[in-house]
Amino acid sequence: MAIQVNKQLVEDGKVGAMIEWLASIGETENGGVTRLLYSSAWLEAQLELKSMMDQMKFHTYFDSVGNLFGRLPGTEGNNKTILTGSHIDTVVDGGKYDGAYGIIASLLAALRLLHKYGNPKKTVEVVSLCEEEGSRFPLTFWGSRNISGAYNLTKVENIKDGEGISFLDAMTQVGFDPKLYSSPVRTDIERFVEIHIEQGMILERNQNQIGIVTHIVGQRRYTICIKGESNHAGTTPMNFRKDAVSTASHLISFLTEKAKHTDPMLVATVGRLNVKPNVPNVVAGEVEFSLDIRHHEEKIIDQYCQSIFTEFKRISDVLNIAIDILQWMDVKPVKMDEEMCEWASEIAEKKQFRFQKMISGAGHDAQVFGGACPTSLLFVPSRGGISHSPKEYTNLEDLETGIELLTEVLYKLAY
Amino acid sequence: MAIQVNKQLVEDGKVGAMIEWLASIGETENGGVTRLLYSSAWLEAQLELKSMMDQMKFHTYFDSVGNLFGRLPGTEGNNKTILTGSHIDTVVDGGKYDGAYGIIASLLAALRLLHKYGNPKKTVEVVSLCEEEGSRFPLTFWGSRNISGAYNLTKVENIKDGEGISFLDAMTQVGFDPKLYSSPVRTDIERFVEIHIEQGMILERNQNQIGIVTHIVGQRRYTICIKGESNHAGTTPMNFRKDAVSTASHLISFLTEKAKHTDPMLVATVGRLNVKPNVPNVVAGEVEFSLDIRHHEEKIIDQYCQSIFTEFKRISDVLNIAIDILQWMDVKPVKMDEEMCEWASEIAEKKQFRFQKMISGAGHDAQVFGGACPTSLLFVPSRGGISHSPKEYTNLEDLETGIELLTEVLYKLAY
Numbered sequence: 036m037a038i039q040v041n042k043q044l045v046e047d048g049k050v051g052a053m054i055e056w057l058a059s060i061g062e063t064e065n066g067g068v069t070r071l072l073y074s075s076a077w078l079e080a081q082l083e084l085k086s087m088m089d090q091m092k093f094h095t096y097f098d099s100v101g102n103l104f105g106r107l108p109g110t111e112g113n114n115k116t117i118l119t120g121s122h123i124d125t126v127v128d129g130g131k132y133d134g135a136y137g138i139i140a141s142l143l144a145a146l147r148l149l150h151k152y153g154n155p156k157k158t159v160e161v162v163s164l165c166e167e168e169g170s171r172f173p174l175t176f177w178g179s180r181n182i183s184g185a186y187n188l189t190k191v192e193n194i195k196d197g198e199g200i201s202f203l204d205a206m207t208q209v210g211f212d213p214k215l216y217s218s219p220v221r222t223d224i225e226r227f228v229e230i231h232i233e234q235g236m237i238l239e240r241n242q243n244q245i246g247i248v249t250h251i252v253g254q255r256r257y258t259i260c261i262k263g264e265s266n267h268a269g270t271t272p273m274n275f276r277k278d279a280v281s282t283a284s285h286l287i288s289f290l291t292e293k294a295k296h297t298d299p300m301l302v303a304t305v306g307r308l309n310v311k312p313n314v315p316n317v318v319a320g321e322v323e324f325s326l327d328i329r330h331h332e333e334k335i336i337d338q339y340c341q342s343i344f345t346e347f348k349r350i351s352d353v354l355n356i357a358i359d360i361l362q363w364m365d366v367k368p369v370k371m372d373e374e375m376c377e378w379a380s381e382i383a384e385k386k387q388f389r390f391q392k393m394i395s396g397a398g399h400d401a402q403v404f405g406g407a408c409p410t411s412l413l414f415v416p417s418r419g420g421i422s423h424s425p426k427e428y429t430n431l432e433d434l435e436t437g438i439e440l441l442t443e444v445l446y447k448l449a450y
Numbered sequence: 451m452a453i454q455v456n457k458q459l460v461e462d463g464k465v466g467a468m469i470e471w472l473a474s475i476g477e478t479e480n481g482g483v484t485r486l487l488y489s490s491a492w493l494e495a496q497l498e499l500k501s502m503m504d505q506m507k508f509h510t511y512f513d514s515v516g517n518l519f520g521r522l523p524g525t526e527g528n529n530k531t532i533l534t535g536s537h538i539d540t541v542v543d544g545g546k547y548d549g550a551y552g553i554i555a556s557l558l559a560a561l562r563l564l565h566k567y568g569n570p571k572k573t574v575e576v577v578s579l580c581e582e583e584g585s586r587f588p589l590t591f592w593g594s595r596n597i598s599g600a601y602n603l604t605k606v607e608n609i610k611d612g613e614g615i616s617f618l619d620a621m622t623q624v625g626f627d628p629k630l631y632s633s634p635v636r637t638d639i640e641r642f643v644e645i646h647i648e649q650g651m652i653l654e655r656n657q658n659q660i661g662i663v664t665h666i667v668g669q670r671r672y673t674i675c676i677k678g679e680s681n682h683a684g685t686t687p688m689n690f691r692k693d694a695v696s697t698a699s700h701l702i703s704f705l706t707e708k709a710k711h712t713d714p715m716l717v718a719t720v721g722r723l724n725v726k727p728n729v730p731n732v733v734a735g736e737v738e739f740s741l742d743i744r745h746h747e748e749k750i751i752d753q754y755c756q757s758i759f760t761e762f763k764r765i766s767d768v769l770n771i772a773i774d775i776l777q778w779m780d781v782k783p784v785k786m787d788e789e790m791c792e793w794a795s796e797i798a799e800k801k802q803f804r805f806q807k808m809i810s811g812a813g814h815d816a817q818v819f820g821g822a823c824p825t826s827l828l829f830v831p832s833r834g835g836i837s838h839s840p841k842e843y844t845n846l847e848d849l850e851t852g853i854e855l856l857t858e859v860l861y862k863l864a865y
Contacts, residue, residue: 235685252684256730267837268719268742269667269811270650273710275835280720281706287699295688304683305695306732308725315671315740317721317838325730327683396684420690422682423732 041087048146050434053139057084058131067128067425068135071171071196073101073205080123084138084163091146093161098219100181101165101211105142107149109158109449115225117155117449119145119441120162122178122400126170130427132232136415136434138163140230144442148450155449157225167400171196171205179403184220188213226375226448227404230413230441232429234397236420244436245390246414247379250331251402252394253368255340257326259286259347262357265312265320277356279322280310285350286358290326290343297339300394301330331368331394369402372409375444379411382443388436413440456502463561465849468554472499473546482543482840483550486586486611488516488620495538499553499578506561508576513634515596516580516626520557522564524573524864530640532570532864534560534856535577537593537815541585545842547647551830551849553578555645559857563865570864572640582815586611586620594818599635603628641790641863642819645828645856647844649812651835659851660805661829662794665746666817667809668783670755672741674701674762677772680727680735692771694737695725700765701773705741705758712754715809716745746783746809784817787824790859794826797858803851828855 044053060083061068061076070076081103088095093105103123109115121137141161148155164178172194180186191202203213233239238246263277287305294303304327311321330336344360351358376392383390393414395401401412415437418428459468475498476483476491485491496518503510508520518538524530536552556576563570579593587609595601606617618628648654653661678692702720709718719742726736745751759775766773791807798805808829810816816827830852833843 233685234682236690237685237687240690254684266835267649267812268717268721269669269744269813270648270652270837271717271811271835272652272714273706273717274714275651275655278706278719280723281702284699284702284706284720287696288703291688291693291696291699299687299689302683302686302688304693304731304733305699306683306725306730306734307728308695308723308734309728310721310723313722313724315721315742316719318719319721319723327730329684396686397682398684420681420686422685 041083041090045087045090048143050139050143050438051431053143054131054135054434057135057139061125063128063425065128065425068125068131069127069129070123070125071127072124072166072177073209074171077124078209081163084123088142088161091142092149098181099211099216100177100219101209102178102182102219103163105161107145107154107159109156110154111156113157114223116158116160116223117226117445118160118162118224119228119445120164121229121231122164122167124166124168124170126168126423128425129423130425132427132429133234133422134167136429137229137231140434140438140441143438144445147442148446152450157449159445159449164400172202175398176400176403179400181219182221183403183407185403187218188216224404224408227401227408227410228413228441228444228448229399229401230415230437231399232417232422232427233414234417234420234422236417237393238391238414238416239418239420241391243389243391244416244433245383245388245440246393247376247383247390248371248395248412248414249376249392250371250394251369251399251405251412252329252331252396253333253336254364254366254398255328255336255362256364258361258363259324259326260359260361261322263320266318268316268318271318276318277354278318279356280319282350282354282356283308283322283324286347287324289346293339293343298330298335301335301339302396303328303339329396333368366398369405371401371405371412375409375411378447379413379440379444382447383440386439386443388440411444413437456498456505460502460505463558465554465558465853466846468558469546469550469849472550472554476540478543478840480543480840483540483546484542484544485538485540486542487539487581487592488624489586492539493624496578499538503557503576506557507564513596514626514631515592515634516624517593517597517634518578520576522560522569522574524571525569526571528572529638531573531575531638532641532860533575533577533639534643534860535579536644536646537579537582539581539583539585541583541838543840544838545840547842547844548649548837549582551647551844552645555849555853555856558853559860562857563861567865572864574860574864579815587617590813591815591818594815596634597636598818598822600818602633603631639819639823641787642816642823642825643828643856643859643863644814644816645830645852646814647832647837647842648829649832649835649837651832652808653806653829653831654833654835656806658804658806659831659848660798660803660855661808662791662798662805663786663810663827663829664791664807665786665809666784666814666820666827667744667746667811668748668751669779669781669813670743670751670777671779673776673778674739674741675774675776676737678735681733683731683733686733691733692769693733694771695734697765697769697771698723698737698739701762702739704761708754708758713745713750716750716754717811718743718754744811748783781813784820786816786820786827790824790826793862794828794855794859797862798855801854801858803855826859828852
C-alpha cells in the first residue's frame with residue numbers, strides 16, 4: 036500500500052504532495068508532526084523514504100546511526116561526493132516543513148537532474164539525517180555530528196529520554212544495534228548544500244523568495260540564578276528587601292536594552308523564568324532565568340557578555356544579592372562558503388528570484404558540515420515566521436522556487 | 451492525660467510551656483505547625499483550649515462557627531464585653547507563635563488579673579478565633595467576620611478546599627452543623643485588643659520590645675497579564691519582538707522604583723510570575739504576574755496605582771502589547787483606636803518597655819474588629835522578621851513583656 040502511494044508520488048514529483056505524505060507519518064491530532072529520533076514514526080519515515088529513493092533509482096543505504104543516504108554515482112569515478120539534504124526528526128507537535136522540506140527538495144532536485152541529464156559527473160548523495168532537534172534526548176545534531184566525527188557512541192552511553200529509555204536501547208529497538216556500530220564518519224564529502232525553511236520573518240517582511248545564508252550564528256546559553264531573601268510582602272519595607280524578582284527585572288531590562296544597542300544582528304532572549312516560592316504575598320527569595328545570546332561574530336558576543344555581566348556583578352555588589360552565572364552552551368558562529376554563496380546568488384539573479392543574503396539565527400545541520408567542508412545553506416520563507424508549530428507554513432510557489440535554485444546549484448556542483 | 455498536662459500548665463502559667471503545648475497539636479515533621487480550619491488538629495486544639503479555660507474557671511462556649519470564648523463575667527452587670535484574643539488556625543507548616551501567642555497571652559493576662567483582683571468590673575472574654583489565614587479554603591477572617599457580621603453561611607455555600615471537600619461538610623465533620631447555625635454576631639463588644647507577633651523585622655532592627663499599631667494597611671492585589679507574541683529566539687530580531695518577559699521586566703522595575711519614591715511606608719510586591727511557554731529558546735508570548743500593594747492611607751495607594759497603571763498603558767500602546775489589569779483584592783486601611791494607642795503607650799512608658807508606634811503591613815483580626823468597635827493591636831518582635839515558617843521565633847523575654855503590657859491594658863479597660 037505504502038509503496039503504491041510512493042509510486043504515484045514519484046511519478047508526479049510534486050513537492051506539495053510529498054510534504055503531505057511525509058507529514059502523515061507521525062501526524063498529531065493538531066495537524067502537526069511528532070517524529071522523535073528512533074521512535075516508530077521515525078523508523079517508518081526513514082523506511083518509506085528509502086523505498087521512495089529506491090523507486091527513484093538511487094542506491095540507498097543507512098549508516099550505523101540511522102542516517103539514510105540515496106546515491107547517484109558519479110561518472111568521473113573520483114571518490115568525492117556532493118551531499119545535500121536535511122533532518123527527518125521533528126520537535127514534539129512540530130510543523131510539516133522543518134527538515135522534511137530539505138530532504139524532499141534535495142530528492143526532487145537530484146531526480147530532476149537525473150531525468151534531464153543522466154548521472155552526474157561527481158557523485159551526488161541525498162541524505163535524510165537521523166536527528167537534529169534534540170527533542171527526545173538531551174543532545175542535538177546526532178546525525179550530522181556522527182558524519183563529521185564530532186560524536187560517536189561514547190557520547191550517548193549514559194543518556195536517557197524523558198521516559199527513562201536509554202539512547203542505546205532506543206537505537207537497538209529500531210534496528211541500529213550499537214554492537215554493530217561502525218564509524219559513520221565521511222571523508223569523501225566535497226561540499227554540502229542544505230535547503231531549509233527560514234523559521235523567521237525576515238524573508239516575508241522583505242518579500243523575498245530566497246535567503247542565501249552567509250553565516251550561522253554562534254549561541255551561548257546561560258542559567259542565571261539570583262538568591263535574595265524570601266520575606267513577608269506586607270511587613271518588609273522596600274529598603275529592607277532582597278527581592279529576587281525585582282533584581283531579575285532590572286537585569287532583564289538592562290540586557291534587553293543593551294542587546295538592542297550593541298548590534299542590530301545581536302539577539303538576547305530570556306525565555307524561561309522561574310520564581311520561588313512564587314506566591315503573591317511573599318517577596319521572592321529566588322529567581323532562575325535562562326539567557327540565550329546569538330550573533331554571527333564571536334567578538335560581538337564576547338563584548339556583549341562582558342558588558343552585561345559587569346552590570347550583573349555591580350548589581351550583586353550593590354544589593355548584596357548572589358547572582359550566579361552558569362553557562363551550559365557555547366556554539367561558535369559558522370561561516371558558509373563564500374564561493375557557494377556567490378554561485379547561488381548568481382543563479383538566483385539569473386532566474387530573477389527575489390533573494391537576499393542573510394544570517395541564520397537558528398542552528399542547522401549546515402553548521403556542523405560547515406566546520407568540515409565548504410557548505411551552503413539556502414532558505415525559503417516561513418509564513419509569519421512561525422516554526423516548531425503545526426501552523427508552520429510555506430506556500431507552494433516558494434517551495435518550488437527553492438527546489439529550482441537547489442537544482443541549479445547541484446547542477447553547478449556535480450555536472 | 452491531656453487534662454493532666456493542662457493542670458500543670460495552668461498551675462505554672464508559663465508562656466513558653468504553653469506555646470510548646472499548643473504547637474504540639476498539629477506539629478509537623480519540620481518542627482512547624484499545621485492547623486487548618488476544621489481539621490482534626492484544629493478541633494483538638496480548640497477542645498484542649500476549652501478544657502484549659504474551664505480549669506482556669508472561665509465560662510466557656512463555642513459560637514456556631516467554632517470561635518471559642520472563655521468568659522470572666524463583669525461585676526458591674528452591664529452587658530458590655532472587653533474582648534481579647536487571636537486566631538487558632540495556621541498556614542501549612544507555619545510557626546508556633548502566629549495567632550497562638552495572642553490566645554495564650556490573652557488567657558494568661560486575664561488569668562493573672564483574675565488571681566490578683568478577682569472578677570473584672572466589665573466582662574472580659576478571651577477568644578480563640580476559628581480562622582484567619584485562609585490556608586484551607588479561599589477566604590480569610592472567617593472567625594472575626596462572623597462575629598462582625600460581614601460573613602455568614604451564604605458566603606461559604608459553594609467553596610471547597612484543595613481536596614474538594616466542601617466548607618459546609620468540613621464544618622459538619624467537626625461538630626458545627628450548619629443546620630444548627632445561629633448568628634455569631636456580637637453587639638456587646640465594647641473594645642477588642644489583640645496581641646500578635648510582628649512578622650516583620652522593624653522591632654528587631656530598632657531593638658524595641660513592643661509595637662503599638664496605629665494603622666493596619668490597606669491591601670490591593672492584582673493579576674497583570676501581558677500578551678505579546680511567542681517567537682523563535684534565534685530568528686526574530688530584537689525590534690520585531692513582542693517579548694512578554696522583557697515587557698514584564700520593564701513594568702516591574704518601574705513599579706518597584708515608583709514604590710520606593712512614592713512614600714517610605716508604601717510596599718509593592720511582585721511575588722508570583724509565570725511565563726509561557728517558558729522555554730529558553732523561545733521569546734515568551736505571555737507573562738502573568740501578581741501585584742500586591744499596601745499602605746495605611748487609601749489616597750497614597752490611589753496615587754501610586756494611578757501612576758503605575760498610566761505607565762502600563764503607555765507601554766502597552768508603545769509596544770502594541772496587551773496588558774490586562776485584573777484586581778482581585780481591595781481591603782481598606784483600618785485605623786486603630788487612638789485613645790487605646792495612647793493608653794498602651796503610657797503603660798509601656800511607665801513600665802520602661804522599649805516600644806514604638808508602627809503600621810501593621812500584615813492583615814490581622816484586629817482590622818475586622820477595628821471596623822466595628824475601638825480596637826488595639828500590639829506587637830512583639832519576630833526574630834529575623836521570619837513568619838509563616840517553622841523558623842518563626844520570639845524570645846521568652848519579649849513574650850513576657852507583651853503579656854505584661856496586655857495585662858495592664860486589660861486592667862485599664864475592665865477593672
